Amino acid sequence: MAFDFLVPVEDKVLAHCELLPAQAIGRNTHIHTEKDGLPVLANATVAIFGVKESRNAYEKKLETLDVSGIRLQLYKLMLGNWDTTIVDLGDLEEGETVEDTYFVVKEVTAGLLEENVIPILLGATQDITYPVYRAFDGIKDMINMVAVDSRFDFGIDDELISSHSYMSKIITDKPNNLFNFSNIGYQSYFNAQEEVDLMERLFFDSYRLGEIAHELSLAEPVLRNAHMVSLDARAIKASEIGFSGNFSPNGFTGREICAIARYAGISERVMAFGIFEMENNIQCQQLLAQIIWYFIEGINFRIKESPYSKTDDFTKYNVPNEEEELIFYKSLLTERWWVEVPSIFSSHTKEGTPALLPCTEQDYLDACDQKIPERWFKAYKKGFN
Secondary structure, X not given: XXXXXXXXXXXXXXXXXXXXXOOEHHHHEEEOEOOOEOOOOOOOOEEEEEEOOOXXXXXXXXXXXXXXXXXXXXXXXXXXXXOOOEEEEEEEOOOOOHHHXXXXXXXXXXXXXXXXXXXXXXXXXXXXXXXXXXXOOOOOOOEEEEEEOOOOOOOOOOOOOOOOOHHHHHHHOOOOOEEEEEEEEEOXXXXXXXXXXXXXXXXXXXXXXXXXXXXXXXXXXXXXXXXXXXXXXXXXXXXXXXXXXXXXXXXXXXXXXXXXXXXXXXXXXXXXXXXXOOOOOHHHHHHHHXXXXXXXXXXXXXXXXXXXXXXXXXXXXXXXXXXXXXXXXXXXXXXXXXXXXOOOOHHHOOOOOOEEEEEOHHHHHHHHOOXXXXXXXXXXXXXXX
8 A cells, every 4th residue: 555655744744733822734734644554545635755765766865754844834834714624644754766756645545546635745856746747547538737936847858857848758658648737937048948848739738937926826827737747946035934045036936826726726627736846845835735725725715617617607709710709708706717618529518518728808808809719729738639
């Protein structure tokens, strides 16, 4: 059983928990301890676990990820007005080989997905995204993945999997279950033109840092369509993290990255959330704790809604276009928008029903001005491939 490889939470963290007020997260989390063993997953909403594997780091890690430091910061935060059961499964140490670690990550994640528990992974390096993606094998046929990252991480053609090249493995490995990949926050000077061209050829979505920072709500429909989210902490600006030669002066602010995490939590589709490439300093650990807090906060505001299930709660807009009539829906409850994409294959949808693509009000306004929204065009083209 893969869960047997999980190491209990350290005693110093448990001792710290005893001193916390009753409303703190640490006092309301079911924790894997040496004494009591693994917590029961029944009725759990989210399960936190650390992955200390770093041998495939692009920039070699000089020290092991201090997951206990993140826990100390997370546990002392106060609970929101949540109806959430949080479990902490402890940590996965490095296996005999990297492949061994990947296998255990995949099995633990798959076990949680089967129990309808959302895994929150705290990983030393972002290549751990690959076994998380593979965990969906046999559970979900086609998945949409979102990376919050300054890089696309396709790497060089013949490069072995690393924290800068894991996406190449995801898009080439069989079985290929990736339907769509979206990047939020890329910075052009970190990405070769060939990688930008590849994103275009595969009809993947990418949003530059400046674009999202200027209008943060652009990230919401992207995350609303995601099944898994991989957050590279190096997408955050260096001054927000504390210090590190591996971080950039440009990046998301603490407030922006927390808002993005909340959008990920609100998305009723997101089934797995990973945070990677963290630093072992207090400022970074505090920010990571707050990112996790906002993700869990978002989960508590999830609303399952679809224009096809409760039509009274939606306004339908037909927008004639030169080539095709676009059909938009606006929720009267949440004011979120969707657009129909008729070409996406039926395994995604009920027979004969066009797929619904989350979008923004601006997409609707652009369509009214006879401008076809780019996200609709990419989804439409992908449906034929």
